[in-house]
Amino acid sequence: MTLFSDNIKYLRSSRKESQSKIAEALDIKRSRYEPYESGNAEPPYEILKKMAQYFNISIDLLLSVDIRKYDIEELLTLEDNRILLPIMIDAHGENLIEIVPHKARAGYLTGYADPEFIENLQRISLPFLGSGKYRAFPVEGDSMPPHQDGSYIVGQFTEKLEDIKNGKTYILITKNQGMVYKRLNKNDNNSLMLISDNTLYEPYKAKASEIIEIWEYVCNIGFDDKVQREVNDDSVKAMFSKLMLEIKTRKNG
The missing domain is CATH 1.10.260.40 (lambda repressor-like DNA-binding domains)
Structure with missing residues (x-):
């Protein structure tokens, strides 16, 4: 203590x-x-x-x-005594995006409120993003085309359930499912319907009590097949010089 x-x-x-x-x-x-x-x-x-x-x-x-x-x-203090560390900015005053690499994906569920875990995440800056708290999460699977397995979704932190816009896509951190990227609909005051764009996957419900964090989709960082998908200390700068950056607006489908 x-x-x-x-x-x-x-x-x-x-x-x-x-x-x-x-x-x-x-x-x-x-x-x-x-x-x-x-x-x-x-x-x-x-x-x-x-x-x-x-x-x-x-x-x-x-x-x-x-x-x-x-x-x-x-x-940023949240409900249930959860926290987000302060928004970081670079030397030019731009917001910095924290990147959760693939190797840390599994550990995020326990490390999201650990300042040391978050402080050790690599950071990048995308000047076109406005003010807010941003984080990049790795995508796995084929449930949300055209986002490829191994690409990254940059999300803006959404503090309240009522701020969710029906039909928009979000990264959710949940107690039962871990990290998922889905299209959301507010089912009622206590739950959300999670929908995959790939119709092979059935929609399912997540209770509000199961949700730890919500990040609204801002843009997708796509990967060239020749580029290593793992983000590490040496690859962040290379990511923007070698990777294809697909920028999408908040008005996505």
Whole structure:
């Protein structure tokens, strides 16, 4: 709990408040609060929840992110205590796109809220993209032609279910299916219908409670057969000099 201890100590100090004041706000004695800061004790869930509410910061941030490294106001906090790290920009002020390589696809389901995992992703810049949070995901299979197996879909983060546009395509991260790219229709307030453009695949339903992240389709990065499909430290620049970049608008079918 060293990271957690450092975080609450930092938050308390930044507010210039005493341990006694924090303890009073949590409805506990200072003698019980002090071991949380020193790392000698772990708070129960109810106290942890009160701390998150008092400091106006998610439990996930308190436990998993060294908040001394970030401007808290820039962190995107989501429902269920999930987080997205701040939007990164390059030297020219352009948004940077985080690329989830094929080798990290399986690990994304557990690493999406791990700052170290996300920070280690390769990044590129596409100047034509507007403001927003973007991420590139690998496509697998043949369910969504003309996107080929091994290409990448660049998506813009969609925060709310109600922001989904019926008939548009999205990358979904779900608890049961993992990472999928489908055309979506809002079935009701609690579920979505996932539809493949390849009619050989039957539509199926995903409950809202199963959905972790939604990324709206922005463009497709296609691959020449001669180009290695795996994105690594040496291949990102080569990707834009050798690969065919197929740019599609948000008005896609």
